[in-house]
Amino acid sequence: MGAADDTRGGTEPPALRRGDWERGAASRAEVAADRIAAMVAEADQGARLGTKEELRTACGVSVGTFNETLRLLQSRGLVTVRPGPGGGLFAAAQSPMRRLGNSVLALDAHQPDGAGAQEARRIRDALDPLLAEDALWHASPAQIAELRGELADLAEAAREPDPAAxxxxxxxxxTRLAALSPNTLLRSLYATLLPVAEPDAAEQLQERCERHTALVDAIEIRDRVRALELTRFD
Structure with missing residues (x-):
């Protein structure tokens, strides 16, 4: 059943976990967007997902955070919003590319022992050189500074080590790196793979952090050979 059915039945859907709240409003919006994207993946085209308030309550986020969630969902072409009685959020018409992405979202549910997540990660990592190539051409100084801003959280989590953080x-x-690409198809597929891909093991965190840092360095000085080399993670 959808979020609206759960709310009317009196069963409170689980709110975001404490760790999710501690990662900042932007991160909470992304977590909520991923939850609703999973609902879209299971819904028929045009199906009603619930009202804004029902879905906000189901995700356990504030009004401001849910507005950002809604913006993310609409930018990905996942939902449409209809006002008035009977309105709310509806699963958007799906392009062939979006249907492919939603099939990827379902991988984890249909393969045993996390095999779907492993396959999603392989595909995601295979797209990294394309994103690096686009970043080399299109990243502005301000966007490179934003990428560096994300590196601080990566470094802290690697030091702990804290795989979830x-x-x-x-x-x-x-997500910031993918946003640099002008290729809508590439951004869409990559965004779909991100929540599904298997995370790094604890012993790999420091190496991954160092590679991300070196990649930003290479993008900043437009070192194509180095950037592409860093996206080939064995």
Whole structure:
């Protein structure tokens, strides 16, 4: 059943976990967007997901955070909003590319022992050189500074080590990197893979952090050979 059914039935959907709240409003919006994206993946085209208030309550976020969630969902072409009685959020018409992305979201549910997450990660990592190539051409100084801003959270999580915090910071870093690409198809597929891909093991966090840092350095000085080399993570 959808979020609206759960709310009317009196069963409170689980709110975001404490760790999610501690990662900042932007991160909470992304977590909520991922939750609703999963609902869209299971819904028929045009299906009603619930009212804004029902879905906000289901995600356990503030009005301001949910507005950012809604912006993220609309930018990904996942939902449409209809006003008035009977309105709310509806699963948007799906392009062939979006249907492919939603199929990727379902991988984890249909393969045993996290095999879907492993496959999603392989595809995601194979797209990294394309994103690096686009970043080399299009990243402005301000955007490079934003990428560097995400590196601080990555470094802190790697020092702990805290795989869950690192995975959240890695998601934010990759989201910023993908946003530099003018290729809508690439951005869409990559964004779909991010919440599904298997996270790094604890012993890999420091190496991954160092590679991300070196990648930003290479992008800043437009060192294509170095940037592409750093995206090939064994």
């Amino acid at each position: 690192f995975a959240a910071a890695d998601h934010r870093f990759r």
